[in-house]
Amino acid sequence: MTARPAAAGRKAVAGIPAGLGRAQLLELYYFMRLTRSLEERLANLYRQGKVIGGLFRSLGQEADSVGSAFALDRSAGDMLSPLIRNLGSLLVMGALPVDVLRQYMAKATSPTRGRELNVHFGDLERGFIGQISHLGDMLPVMAGITLTFQLRGERRVGLVYVGDGAMSTGAFHEGMNLAAVRRLPLVVVAENNGYSYSTTLERQTAVPQLVLKARAYGVRGERADGNDVLAVYDVTRRAVDRARAGEGVTLIELVTYRRKGHAEHDDQHYVPKDELARWERNDPIDRFVRQLTDSGWADAGELEAADARVAGELDAAVQAAQGEPLPEPASALEGVYVEPPRQAAPWQREVTRG
Amino acid sequence: MAEVTYLEALRQGLREEMRRDERVFILGEDVGRYGGAFKVTEGFFEEFGEARVIDTPISEAAIVGAAAGAAHLGMRPVAEMQFIDFISCAYDMLTNYVATARYRANLACPLVVRGPCGGYVRGGPFHSQNPEAAFLHTPGLKIVCPATARDAKGLIKAAIRDDDPVLYFEHKYLYRRIKEQLPEDGDLVTPIGRARLALEGTDLSIITYSAMVWKALEAAQVLEKEDGLHAEVLDLRTLLPMDDAAILETVKKTNRVMIVHEDTRTGGVAGEIAARINESAFEWLDAPVLRVTAADTPLPYAPTLEDFVLPQTADIVSVARKLAAY
Ligand SMILES: Cc1ncc(C[n+]2csc(CCOP(=O)(O)OP(=O)(O)O)c2C)c(N)n1
Ligand SMILES: [Mg+2]
Numbered sequence: 157m158t159a160r161p162a163a164a165g166r167k168a169v170a171g172i173p174a175g176l177g178r179a180q181l182l183e184l185y186y187f188m189r190l191t192r193s194l195e196e197r198l199a200n201l202y203r204q205g206k207v208i209g210g211l212f213r214s215l216g217q218e219a220d221s222v223g224s225a226f227a228l229d230r231s232a233g234d235m236l237s238p239l240i241r242n243l244g245s246l247l248v249m250g251a252l253p254v255d256v257l258r259q260y261m262a263k264a265t266s267p268t269r270g271r272e273l274n275v276h277f278g279d280l281e282r283g284f285i286g287q288i289s290h291l292g293d294m295l296p297v298m299a300g301i302t303l304t305f306q307l308r309g310e311r312r313v314g315l316v317y318v319g320d321g322a323m324s325t326g327a328f329h330e331g332m333n334l335a336a337v338r339r340l341p342l343v344v345v346a347e348n349n350g351y352s353y354s355t356t357l358e359r360q361t362a363v364p365q366l367v368l369k370a371r372a373y374g375v376r377g378e379r380a381d382g383n384d385v386l387a388v389y390d391v392t393r394r395a396v397d398r399a400r401a402g403e404g405v406t407l408i409e410l411v412t413y414r415r416k417g418h419a420e421h422d423d424q425h426y427v428p429k430d431e432l433a434r435w436e437r438n439d440p441i442d443r444f445v446r447q448l449t450d451s452g453w454a455d456a457g458e459l460e461a462a463d464a465r466v467a468g469e470l471d472a473a474v475q476a477a478q479g480e481p482l483p484e485p486a487s488a489l490e491g492v493y494v495e496p497p498r499q500a501a502p503w504q505r506e507v508t509r510g
Numbered sequence: 511m512a513e514v515t516y517l518e519a520l521r522q523g524l525r526e527e528m529r530r531d532e533r534v535f536i537l538g539e540d541v542g543r544y545g546g547a548f549k550v551t552e553g554f555f556e557e558f559g560e561a562r563v564i565d566t567p568i569s570e571a572a573i574v575g576a577a578a579g580a581a582h583l584g585m586r587p588v589a590e591m592q593f594i595d596f597i598s599c600a601y602d603m604l605t606n607y608v609a610t611a612r613y614r615a616n617l618a619c620p621l622v623v624r625g626p627c628g629g630y631v632r633g634g635p636f637h638s639q640n641p642e643a644a645f646l647h648t649p650g651l652k653i654v655c656p657a658t659a660r661d662a663k664g665l666i667k668a669a670i671r672d673d674d675p676v677l678y679f680e681h682k683y684l685y686r687r688i689k690e691q692l693p694e695d696g697d698l699v700t701p702i703g704r705a706r707l708a709l710e711g712t713d714l715s716i717i718t719y720s721a722m723v724w725k726a727l728e729a730a731q732v733l734e735k736e737d738g739l740h741a742e743v744l745d746l747r748t749l750l751p752m753d754d755a756a757i758l759e760t761v762k763k764t765n766r767v768m769i770v771h772e773d774t775r776t777g778g779v780a781g782e783i784a785a786r787i788n789e790s791a792f793e794w795l796d797a798p799v800l801r802v803t804a805a806d807t808p809l810p811y812a813p814t815l816e817d818f819v820l821p822q823t824a825d826i827v828s829v830a831r832k833l834a835a836y
Contacts, residue, residue, distance in 0.1 A: 208632045209811060262632075262812035270812030273634040289636030290596065291568055324567035326599065352568060353592075354544035360567050426543060483810075485818035492807050503775060504802050504825050 219440030223388030295331030321352020339404035382412030538590030591625030609650030664700025711742035
């Protein structure tokens with residue numbers, strides 16, 4: 157539980173930044189809390205052996221995912237593609253916690269019917285495309301999504317996340333360059349969380365700030381405090397508005413920190429203890445709570461109500477997902493093609509099991 | 511003698527080569543201080559220093575390309591792919607640049623690219639792949655796939671000493687599950703291009719490699735107990751160049767052959783082996799050459815699906831029965 161200052165009483169409502177209203181501030185809070193709590197539930201399930209594969213946490217990075225995705229206009233048909241630590245962005249786009257649980261537990265009811273893991277799933281209706289593991293690959297894909305917006309004259313915007321490590325891939329470079337040259341309506345969110353697996357930023361890139369790469373591509377660069385959800389929202393919102401107005405790509409560096417190991421199995425022994433402690437004190441949810449209550453934008457009761465809503469929704473989701481079955485084995489063969497091709501040589505199961 | 515895992519055997523082989531030859535160096539993601547995602551290079555950074563155990567950015571094409579450049583000048587680079595699935599990002603470098611270097615430019619390219627392959631670990635479609643068939647088709651490369659701890663060690667040493675580029679596919683399911691007594695001193699090198707008879711038999715031959723060797727041996731036990739059939743199991747160890755002599759020998763001995771691999775069926779290594787048998791030993795066959803492979807799908811994540819798609823011991827047993835009864 158987050159320690160919260162005592163209720164601020166009848167303080168005057170100071171001007172809320174970034175053109176947001178009180179209801180939206182509460183939504184931002186809700187999504188950050190939902191992200192963190194859902195991952196905590198997943199960690200419990202992981203320890204019980206109910207998560208089949210690995211578990212990747214975004215502890216301390218919730219503001220970055222939530223604030224940036226919140227800047228998109230879902231009703232306009234904006235789309236994003238997440239990375240492994242962008243669970244929050246999926247929730248903002250309307251992904252259901254129960255579907256995330258189903259994915260991790262490989263349930264038949266999961267969006268990928270047990271074929272893919274964790275947050276590797278998409279939903280075109282809700283406006284997100286699932287990533288694959290190969291880092292950087294989603295950049296060219298989102299270039300194609302936004303190229304299509306442009307070709308069709310649609311005023312829609314795309315957003316793609318890329319880690320400080322993923323930026324070293326060839327696919328990132330090629331996709332970025334294509335998007336820049338075509339002035340596509342794409343916002344590229346570069347998450348500088350200090351690490352790619354065990355590798356620190358200095359060993360990943362020779363530039364001290366990721367935003368410096370923007371110049372090389374000829375796109376606008378911005379840098380913001382990734383643990384300040386309002387700053388994240390504001391910088392992304394301006395980039396989204398520019399993209400929608402035809403002004404092309406923005407590369408946004410969000411400075412944040414990976415507070416857990418690469419995945420749940422990684423004890424992050426390579427991380428200096430004082431560094432961790434420093435970032436724990438810079439927790440994005442704690443910071444936002446202080447901001448909300450100190451400024452009188454929300455009171456403790458409203459935040460508690462949001463927490464209760466999150467807890468209730470997750471109780472129901474965990475309960476629902478746990479009881480569901482794994483996929484039927486033979487369903488594995490379906491859907492490789494629209495029409496299954498005729499096989500010259502049948503598979504052994506077809507020969508020996510009729 | 512000491513009992514070592516497949517993983518430890520690989521580590522020993524690497525370490526011995528680095529001690530033996532100062533031209534050998536390692537490069538890859540998180541291989542240095544961290545010791546690699548699977549800890550294959552644990553302790554290397556401390557022993558050999560930063561200059562010989564190099565942490566790279568996440569750039570597989572650059573890792574392989576840089577290895578090639580170093581190899582041209584007489585170094586012996588060993589490049590790690592964190593998971594072998596990411597070798598696809600270096601496909602251009604390997605197939606266009608590395609594989610052709612000697613032929614087109616008379617450039618030496620003695621490098622090794624190694625990494626964890628294979629499924630049965632609930633890794634989903636991008637942490638379970640077996641990419642050997644994609645490279646079998648490329649003249650100029652060599653491909654090795656150890657199944658035992660002894661060969662994990664012997665083949666990495668041979669790969670590093672080889673004057674051509676070698677892809678070394680280590681199976682992550684075997685890392686800590688397979689153990690073997692290995693001599694503590696002496697130079698344990700497994701010659702590249704030489705298969706190994708894992709089990710002698712007379713009734714039928716199972717030609718296989720990598721983790722499937724163990725499933726084939728399991729199946730052979732079942733066949734012996736339940737059917738009185740004596741299966742021979744040939745562990746290829748090297749896929750490129752293939753040990754045609756060993757394949758022919760087992761064909762001529764049992765006259766009934768099946769090929770087992772974990773990779774998907776269409777365009778898989780089994781097709782090549784079957785064609786070779788067909789071309790050079792057709793008259794020795796009493797039955798068609800049969801295959802046990804994964805189904806032609808991406809590899810799914812859910813245990814029920816993964817187990818269905820991947821070859822299981824029961825598949826080998828039932829295809830072997832069909833083969834024996836033909
Ligand atoms: C092409 C490719 N190479 C290697 C990997 C293995 N890998 C998975 S995540 C990761 C580190 C990613 O770091 P970063 O992009 O900074 O994202 P973060 O984990 O910090 O969110 C690595 C090396 C991969 N997924 N894809
Ligand atoms: Mg990172």
